[in-house]
Amino acid sequence: MGFWDVTKNLLSGFEQTCLIFALTLVLALPLGLVIAFGSMSKFKPLSYLTKVFVWIIRGVPLMLQVMIVFYVPGFLFGTPLLPRFWAVIAAFVINYACYFSEIYRGGIESISKSQYEAGEVLGLTKSQIFFKIVLLQVIKRILAPMSNEIITLVKDTALARIILVAEIIKEAENFIAYGLVWPLFYTAVFYLIFVGVLTLLFGFFEKKLDYFKA
Amino acid sequence: MALLEVFGITKSFGKTKVLKGINFSLEKGNVLSIIGSSGSGKTTLLRCLNFLETPDTGIICVDGEKIFDASTAKKLKESEIRQNRLRFGLVFQSFNLFPQYNVLDNLTLAPKLRINEKNLSPEEKKQELEHITQHALELLNRVGLSDKADFYPCQLSGGQQQRVAIARALALSPDILCFDEPTSALDPELTGEVLKVIKDLKSENTTMIVVTHEMDFARNVSDTIMFMADGVIEEMGTPEQIFDHPQSPKTHAFLNKSFENF
Ligand SMILES: Nc1ncnc2c1ncn2[C@@H]1O[C@H](COP(=O)(O)OP(=O)(O)OP(=O)(O)O)[C@@H](O)[C@H]1O
Ligand SMILES: [Mg+2]
Numbered sequence: 334m335g336f337w338d339v340t341k342n343l344l345s346g347f348e349q350t351c352l353i354f355a356l357t358l359v360l361a362l363p364l365g366l367v368i369a370f371g372s373m374s375k376f377k378p379l380s381y382l383t384k385v386f387v388w389i390i391r392g393v394p395l396m397l398q399v400m401i402v403f404y405v406p407g408f409l410f411g412t413p414l415l416p417r418f419w420a421v422i423a424a425f426v427i428n429y430a431c432y433f434s435e436i437y438r439g440g441i442e443s444i445s446k447s448q449y450e451a452g453e454v455l456g457l458t459k460s461q462i463f464f465k466i467v468l469l470q471v472i473k474r475i476l477a478p479m480s481n482e483i484i485t486l487v488k489d490t491a492l493a494r495i496i497l498v499a500e501i502i503k504e505a506e507n508f509i510a511y512g513l514v515w516p517l518f519y520t521a522v523f524y525l526i527f528v529g530v531l532t533l534l535f536g537f538f539e540k541k542l543d544y545f546k547a
Numbered sequence: 548m549a550l551l552e553v554f555g556i557t558k559s560f561g562k563t564k565v566l567k568g569i570n571f572s573l574e575k576g577n578v579l580s581i582i583g584s585s586g587s588g589k590t591t592l593l594r595c596l597n598f599l600e601t602p603d604t605g606i607i608c609v610d611g612e613k614i615f616d617a618s619t620a621k622k623l624k625e626s627e628i629r630q631n632r633l634r635f636g637l638v639f640q641s642f643n644l645f646p647q648y649n650v651l652d653n654l655t656l657a658p659k660l661r662i663n664e665k666n667l668s669p670e671e672k673k674q675e676l677e678h679i680t681q682h683a684l685e686l687l688n689r690v691g692l693s694d695k696a697d698f699y700p701c702q703l704s705g706g707q708q709q710r711v712a713i714a715r716a717l718a719l720s721p722d723i724l725c726f727d728e729p730t731s732a733l734d735p736e737l738t739g740e741v742l743k744v745i746k747d748l749k750s751e752n753t754t755m756i757v758v759t760h761e762m763d764f765a766r767n768v769s770d771t772i773m774f775m776a777d778g779v780i781e782e783m784g785t786p787e788q789i790f791d792h793p794q795s796p797k798t799h800a801f802l803n804k805s806f807e808n809f
Pocket of ligand 2: 590
């Protein structure tokens with residue numbers, strides 16, 4: 334089997350990898366904000382509950398969470414609740430939303446009360462203050478930790494392999510049966526390119542927001 | 548009739564009574580300076596006037612209209628509070644400009660957002676927006692910063708930032724402009740430019756309340772001086788009365804200490 338055949342196979346796995354990455358990101362980014370507001374809620378029971386939830390999710394290995402989401406419903410009801418791929422997405426979204434929520438919370442809480450008050454005395458509504466004044470300052474402050482987390486997500490997609498989702502590592506392993514080990518190491522190139530593109534992208538955003546200090 | 552009338556304002560934080568019954572009035576075009584030692588409640592009073600704190604008791608009237616009454620305050624809708632608070636402008640000690648907006652946008656942000664709340668035809672809206680920008684540019688001219696319209700706050704000195712903050716407050720045309728120690732966060736050589744702007748506003752008949760530690764400035768610019776101690780107005784009068792013939796021993800002691808430091 335030649336280089337191009339291997340590459341073609343790996344690309345199909347890489348497609349799954351990208352899909353896991355993109356779906357997790359698109360769903361976890363907003364869900365994280367909801368969780369962040371939950372943990373900052375003035376309604377104490379909600380805030381405690383959210384914080385305990387975040388603690389559990391961040392405290393248990395993601396690999397284990399993927400297995401729990403996929404296998405536990407099977408033990409309980411005799412049949413898995415979710416197909417493999419969606420079990421991965423569910424576990425990833427919940428896990429990453431919790432990490433994102435902590436970053437959001439840190440960012441939102443780091444904006445000084447005086448920015449809110451300046452908006453208030455100018456007669457702005459609460460939502461105008463959040464969206465027109467606070468949000469961009471928060472985005473600027475969380476850009477670096479978020480890019481870290483998102484780059485980690487790229488590599489975490491490999492954990493989907495544990496329940497046999499055909500992402501790139503799994504595809505590469507299939508070649509071992511044919512006595513080919515190098516495709517496994519070749520996958521690193523795909524990850525490196527992906528992470529390289531993301532790094533450039535985040536660098537671009539950081540530059541874009543360089544024009545002000547916050 | 549006085550432009551501003553304040554009756555029986557009290558405010559506690561937990562068990563500490565910070566304001567213990569504040570009554571005063573202010574004529575249109577007059578400047579009131581509030582002096583007093585640290586912790587006497589000056590900032591809290593300004594914050595009450597600007598609805599950043601809700602007084603426990605008391606009434607605030609502007610132009611004869613009751614804009615706050617503690618006994619009915621809970622029933623006020625957020626939109627009413629927002630409408631009422633525009634009677635006052637507030638300039639903070641720490642400027643609090645919005646860092647991501649340039650100087651012009653800092654001035655026009657709030658007025659433009661208010662336009663969106665009105666039901667205007669596209670034509671009217673366009674006119675209003677132009678008017679807002681025009682007004683903002685005039686204000687920048689008044690505070691001597693015409694050439695800084697497209698600068699960002701981080702590119703300005705403290706004195707310039709504070710002048711932008713003053714223009715920003717004026718952009719909403721408040722009836723009464725309040726200042727909380729507007730020069731305390733500035734290097735000594737920059738206080739002059741900010742105080743000059745306030746003096747200019749005085750000569751244009753802007754009604755102002757200024758909390759300040761600058762005694763010379765207070766004497767020069769004020770029509771009335773209020774000396775606060777422990778949450779009450781200890782003494783109030785013309786600059787001559789307060790600075791030259793203080794009646795209360797507390798005022799006397801405070802002034803002696805203030806002038807010793809200079
Ligand atoms: N949010 C708050 N919670 C609890 N106590 C407060 C709060 N705000 C102010 N205080 C207390 O109220 C008192 C008066 O504070 P205030 O800031 O009004 O004084 P001030 O006259 O402005 O003093 P300074 O000259 O130092 O600015 C102080 O004892 C302060 O600790
Ligand atoms: Mg104060």
